[in-house]
Amino acid sequence: AQSVTQLDSQVPVFEEAPVELRCNYSSSVSVYLFWYVQYPNQGLQLLLKYLSGSTLVKGINGFEAEFNKSQTSFHLRKPSVHISDTAEYFCAVAYSWGKLQFGAGTQVVVTP
Amino acid sequence: DAGVTQSPTHLIKTRGQHVTLRCSPISGHKSVSWYQQVLGQGPQFIFQYYEKEERGRGNFPDRFSARQFPNYSSELNVNALLLGDSALYLCASSLQGEGNTIYFGEGSWLTVV
Known part of the structure; x- marks a missing residue:
C-alpha cells in the first residue's frame, strides 16, 4: 500500500533558527510531491511542489525542499524561521x- | 480572483441527520475534489469530479456522495451522520492535467452531536 510518513509530529524551534521537516513516501512509480501549510482554522496553502527536473525546489516564504528518489524522501527546510511560521505542515x-x-502533519511551534 | 469558496463555514448536526456541503471552484477549474480532515490528522481523499463525472473515490462508505454541476460547482452529501463524521471538509480545485496545483478552500467545519 502507498503511504506518506512525516517523521515528526511536532517540531519546536526558536525564532531565526533553521528547521527541517522530514517526509518519506512509498512508491514504485513516479509521483508528484507537495508541501502544504495550514494555519489555525484555515484551509491548506501550497508551499512548493516537485514535478520533475531539479531536485531542489524553492517555494514561498523562504521554504525549500529536496527530492531524493533513492531514499524516497522530500524534506522541507527553512534557514531562519519567524514566529509567523507557526503552523501545521x-x-x-x-x-x-x-x-x-x-501525511499526518508536523506541527511547527516557533518561540522567541 | 476568487479562490475556492465553500459553504457553510460551520455547522452542527445531530446523529442520523443528513448534510450538504457546497463548493465553488476557482474560475476555469473543471476538477473538484473533496477531502475530510479529522482533528489532528492529515486530509483524506473522498472524491474527485471532472466534467461532472466521478473520476476517483477514496475509502469512504456509501453514505458519502457527491456531484458536480454544469458550472463546475460541487456538493458533498453525507447521510445518516455519525459522531465520527465530525471533521473539517475541504474542497479543492485544479486545472486538468497531472502536476497542476490543487488549490484548497477554507473548509466547512462539521460537528455531529
Missing part, C-alpha cells in the same frame, strides 16, 4: 492526477 504525494495522499 503537510507533505503530500499525488499518485494520480487530482488525488493527494497526505
Whole structure:
C-alpha cells in the first residue's frame, strides 16, 4: 500500500533558527510531491511542489525542499524561521492526477 | 480572483441527520475534489469530479456522495451522520492535467452531536 510518513509530529524551534521537516513516501512509480501549510482554522496553502527536473525546489516564504528518489524522501527546510511560521505542515504525494495522499502533519511551534 | 469558496463555514448536526456541503471552484477549474480532515490528522481523499463525472473515490462508505454541476460547482452529501463524521471538509480545485496545483478552500467545519 502507498503511504506518506512525516517523521515528526511536532517540531519546536526558536525564532531565526533553521528547521527541517522530514517526509518519506512509498512508491514504485513516479509521483508528484507537495508541501502544504495550514494555519489555525484555515484551509491548506501550497508551499512548493516537485514535478520533475531539479531536485531542489524553492517555494514561498523562504521554504525549500529536496527530492531524493533513492531514499524516497522530500524534506522541507527553512534557514531562519519567524514566529509567523507557526503552523501545521503537510507533505503530500499525488499518485494520480487530482488525488493527494497526505501525511499526518508536523506541527511547527516557533518561540522567541 | 476568487479562490475556492465553500459553504457553510460551520455547522452542527445531530446523529442520523443528513448534510450538504457546497463548493465553488476557482474560475476555469473543471476538477473538484473533496477531502475530510479529522482533528489532528492529515486530509483524506473522498472524491474527485471532472466534467461532472466521478473520476476517483477514496475509502469512504456509501453514505458519502457527491456531484458536480454544469458550472463546475460541487456538493458533498453525507447521510445518516455519525459522531465520527465530525471533521473539517475541504474542497479543492485544479486545472486538468497531472502536476497542476490543487488549490484548497477554507473548509466547512462539521460537528455531529
